[in-house]
Amino acid sequence: MVLKVFLSSTLRQYVPGYNPSEGAEFSMNRKTTVSELCKLMNIPMAKIKIVMVNGKSEPFDYELQGDERVGLFPPVGGG
């Protein structure tokens, strides 16, 4: 099963060649938590403020089944 990971703004720099329209694909062969996913993708968790799984906010210990759309967001404060 293939997970789709969408990265917001400055988080994109951690995944070389990231395409904002496509997101990043990530294949899992077992259940994985969001924090494990972040480690595997080399995205520092300290930079992430919001985790969205299939459009809903979830904690870092949320267990992914493998077919979700995951959105990761840093805190954005500009005006």
Place this chain on the structure above:
Amino acid sequence: MQNLLQSRSKKIRDPAGREVEVLEDSQALKIAAESGCSVHDVYVEALDLGIYPYRYVRNRETISREEQLRLSNARVAVVGAGGLGGQVILLLARVGVGRIVVVDYDRFDETNLNRQALSSQRAMGKSKAQEAVMVVGAINPGVIVTPHQVRIDPSNAKEVLKGSDVIVDALDNIPARFTIENASKSMGIPLVHGALAGLEGQLMTVFPDDPGIKRLYGNSVADGERSKSPEAVLGVPALMPSFIATLQATEVLKIILKRGRLFRNVMVHVDLESGEMNEFTFGD
């Protein structure tokens, strides 16, 4: 004033062929001067009598006369008159919100010109709040702008924001956003939050009992290292502020007019580059 308004208004046909009683600004300004009142008061009185200030004819029927009157009687506080706030102020002024309170301690500099709608070469070095008075005055004399050239903080927030029907969070830093959210909650006033970086932006409308922006920023009001923030790293071209400002101004209208669906308890996220606008929800 009633007699003056009725004798100086005229009947026209709007682009849809409907007859409308209108009052042109040349007459509104004269009536204000003769009656010793503001153009704002003339507009309110006219709308109350069924006469459209001519400038609002093209707001019909999307905004009814009763709604135009309600907007004229409304007071909206916009905190931050930069990228987001400048656009929000211009939109609210054109749509006809009668009173706008503008809060910004800052002055315009050259780096504002890439995005801030109230900035211009002429306004370099001028107070953003004072410039809002000038710019809005030139667009719509029926809008009363109250400028506050202060940095908003917990000691002055309530005093500055009291009496508003809606507060717009158009700030550029996270601690100040919490300051005005706290004030809005304690005074029972709805808040429309907007923030952005690069070609991405977010919006959330917060009513006093809603969990609010801690959903977006966590419980810590600390700003972290601002030099590493997304908006510092990616900059802010004019496109995103203008888009989020339009959403914010529309939320303000919907709140005042009690219409439409509000973006409460959700994060609206816009990515202009991928052309996506998504709504994200939060669990309890």
